[in-house]
Amino acid sequence: MRQKYFHFFSIIFLVLTQFAFITALLLEHKNVFIVISLTTLITVLIIYTYIKFFKVKEVDFEPFYVMIFVIIGALLTSYLHLFTPLNSVLAAALIGTVASFLPDLNKKSKVLQNIPNAMYCGCFVGMSQKHIVIDYSFIIIAGMIAGVFYMFSKNLFHGVGGKLGTLAFGSVVISSLLLLILS
Structure with a gap:
């Protein structure tokens, strides 16, 4: 059960990292409408990708070393x-x-x-x-x-x-x- 929590936390970490990276890139633009529109679009696409491709049947970890x-x-x-x-x-x-x-x-x-x-x-x-x-x-x-x-x-x-x-x-x-x- 604990493995599933670690696995879920890893997915959340990766989603938030991608979201932060994309948002940071978009914030370089001064047009607020473009930033909000593209951030929303990219977030929807990322979530769709995770739902479509994350059907992990077995939780496994790399060794500690x-x-x-x-x-x-x-x-x-x-x-x-x-x-x-x-x-x-x-x-x-x-x-x-x-x-x-x-x-x-x-x-x-x-x-x-x-x-x-x-x-x-x-x-x-x-x-x-x-x-x-x-x-x-x-x-x-x-x-x-x-x-x-x-x-x-x-x-x-x-x-x-x-x-x-x-x-x-x-x-x-x-x-x-x-x-x-x-x-």
Whole structure:
């Protein structure tokens, strides 16, 4: 029963993250009518998509250790992005590519099979810009939040693109809000 609550909370988190992102994009326009109209239209389309595609029969979670690989991916990408000539996209691509070859080291290892997606989710967290990332504690906290939601969203968004980026975006937003509230 508790698994269903975590699963439901993960869906709500993803819906709210997408809604916040779209609303933030639309608020850049000064025309209130356009903002309200497009926000309403996009919200209806998102809700329709969730109703149509979320018929999860079995609730399943990723193992706890994947959170560590999300954090590692975030830290490595952030380091490459902030302290080398690589931009954020190339840093994430490099870490993601290296992670994609790790399962080939031992094809029977379930741990190695789970590394690439988890690290790539962390790469999106590590792509945060310098004016957002205060220090590595921010990346670690955002990586932990992304890791938790990554663990709970195993059966969500099969066949729908953007899951890892949405999780990373939401975790960076939550971390930024926590930093704002606590400072």
